[in-house]
Amino acid sequence: MRDRHAVVWTRISGEPVKMGELYTTELESRFVYDESFISLKLPGLGLILSPEIFGLSTLKWTRTERFDFPPPLQSLIPPADEHNFQRHLIMNYLETSGVKRATDLENDWNILTLSGHGGIGHLDTFASDEKAIAWYSTPALPQKELLARDTTLGFSLKNMLTWFDDETGNLLDFIGPTPSVGGAIPKLLLSIPKAGWNGTVGLPTRFGNTQYTDVILKLEKDTAYPGISELEALGLDIHKKAGFETPRYWLTEFNGIHAIAIERFDRDEKCIPVFQESIFSVLASGNREIQSHYDSSYDQIGRMFDNPRIVLIDDRRAAKKHLLKRLLLSFLTGNGDLHLENLSIQIRKGVSDFSPIYDPVPMRAYSIHNMLNVMPFGDYGDYIDDQNDPVDFTLALQRFNQSLGFDRNLLTEIINELLMVTDDFCEQVNQLSRLPEENKKNLIQIHKKIRALLSVF
Numbered sequence: 001m002r003d004r005h006a007v008v009w010t011r012i013s014g015e016p017v018k019m020g021e022l023y024t025t026e027l028e029s030r031f032v033y034d035e036s037f038i039s040l041k042l043p044g045l046g047l048i049l050s051p052e053i054f055g056l057s058t059l060k061w062t063r064t065e066r067f068d069f070p071p072p073l074q075s076l077i078p079p080a081d082e083h084n085f086q087r088h089l090i091m092n093y094l095e096t097s098g099v100k101r102a103t104d105l106e107n108d109w110n111i112l113t114l115s116g117h118g119g120i121g122h123l124d125t126f127a128s129d130e131k132a133i134a135w136y137s138t139p140a141l142p143q144k145e146l147l148a149r150d151t152t153l154g155f156s157l158k159n160m161l162t163w164f165d166d167e168t169g170n171l172l173d174f175i176g177p178t179p180s181v182g183g184a185i186p187k188l189l190l191s192i193p194k195a196g197w198n199g200t201v202g203l204p205t206r207f208g209n210t211q212y213t214d215v216i217l218k219l220e221k222d223t224a225y226p227g228i229s230e231l232e233a234l235g236l237d238i239h240k241k242a243g244f245e246t247p248r249y250w251l252t253e254f255n256g257i258h259a260i261a262i263e264r265f266d267r268d269e270k271c272i273p274v275f276q277e278s279i280f281s282v283l284a285s286g287n288r289e290i291q292s293h294y295d296s297s298y299d300q301i302g303r304m305f306d307n308p309r310i311v312l313i314d315d316r317r318a319a320k321k322h323l324l325k326r327l328l329l330s331f332l333t334g335n336g337d338l339h340l341e342n343l344s345i346q347i348r349k350g351v352s353d354f355s356p357i358y359d360p361v362p363m364r365a366y367s368i369h370n371m372l373n374v375m376p377f378g379d380y381g382d383y384i385d386d387q388n389d390p391v392d393f394t395l396a397l398q399r400f401n402q403s404l405g406f407d408r409n410l411l412t413e414i415i416n417e418l419l420m421v422t423d424d425f426c427e428q429v430n431q432l433s434r435l436p437e438e439n440k441k442n443l444i445q446i447h448k449k450i451r452a453l454l455s456v457f
């Protein structure tokens with residue numbers, strides 16, 4: 001690949017400002033903050049790759065298998081996986097606009113510079129400053145109605161592309177150079193009326209579109225994951241009941257596609273982007289060993305919050321308590337999927353904290369995802385201290401709790417609270433309308449087993 005150059009901007013202060021320059025070669029990426037940006041004292045690329053730490057010095061990022069670019073920028077690119085819907089969609093868009101498919105690195109570069117703006121979080125990337133200025137000054141297209149014309153429409157990319165079939169032709173024409181989003185489930189970033197979902201959608205808001213609100217529309221692949229949207233809704237309800245901040249959501253169906261529209265919390269009430277960075281990006285920014293979103297442990301995340309040299313979350317104790325409570329609730333709800341990309345940090349009104357909840361889907365309802373957890377905690381299952389038996393669930397939880405610096409009373413207190421919050425879990429699962437019986441049965445069994453294990457505390 002030839003050496004390339006791009007620019008990073010942000011609208012985090014309400015006005016578009018340039019953050020810095022990005023240079024990429026086959027071997028590495030280099031990013032430099034603009035002096036004028038540094039003087040604004042705003043958050044930069046990420047919590048670790050910050051203007052405070054780097055100042056005017058060049059941030060050098062040697063390419064790794066997983067990260068062509070510094071992790072906060074890589075987060076703007078859906079992973080190169082042939083089954084990834086967002087990647088597919090954006091590659092198709094680029095192809096229709098005359099950008100040829102090439103190596104993964106070149107594709108990543110094209111995605112980053114041609115569609116890496118208006119997506120999740122506060123970073124916008126462009127091929128040039130002129131492109132940035134032009135983009136920021138163009139209002140988003142007006143909203144359109146989601147048409148329910150073709151009742152035979154099933155789920156496939158081809159169908160998705162004709163999904164908005166109208167005078168403009170197809171989805172790609174409709175949504176234009178759409179910002180992209182990561183994750184495994186097919187999804188689109190759209191805007192809807194502020195009052196709530198009513199079947200009209202538009203592109204994500206740009207500036208001052210305050211009569212609209214931004215949503216992530218997650219589409220249900222009902223062959224692989226029947227009922228996943230209502231499971232996500234259940235997960236959000238339970239987390240809300242447990243006292244976590246959760247976004248508004250709307251379950252919907254159009255043309256036989258079930259979906260859940262979830263309000264984005266990386267935009268404030270004025271549609272201004274909020275600093276948001278996943279724990280994956282934070283950890284990977286500081287540690288080259290971290291290559292996948294489960295290359296860590298909850299204990300390590302907890303230690304990270306205690307790091308004396310860097311403040312990730314202002315209230316360290318609250319951060320660790322949040323983590324413990326999230327993990328316990330993920331056990332009780334059969335989530336099993338609380339990985340590094342499903343946890344994010346935000347800076348709101350100058351205060352850094354965990355973001356509201358997203359992706360709390362009880363994934364263990366689906367047999368291929370039926371595992372206790374994607375990441376280790378308290379050496380669960382390991383042989384330690386010359387013991388004959390591996391560390392069991394109870395001991396692992398105690399060890400994890402201890403590693404967070406908490407006493408046993410706090411653990412018991414949180415467990416009791418969450419046992420109460422989930423005391424009607426089995427009925428709630430049984431009441432779901434689309435999750436197949438077999439999956440319900442499994443999920444309920446999983447819940448009961450964890451409940452029994454936690455009841456000994």
Ligand SMILES: Nc1ncnc2c1ncn2[C@@H]1O[C@H](COP(=O)(O)OP(=O)(O)O)[C@@H](O)[C@H]1O
Pocket residue numbers: 120181182183184185186216247262263264265266278341342344358359
């Ligand atoms: N409501 C939201 N507001 C802001 N960002 C969100 C929201 N929901 C999800 N995200 C971001 O989008 C990414 C993908 O969404 P997620 O629900 O985790 O999808 P998947 O099930 O495919 O993993 C998340 O990792 C997070 O960065």
Ligand SMILES: [Mg+2]
Pocket residue numbers: 183184341342359
């Ligand atoms: Mg996710």
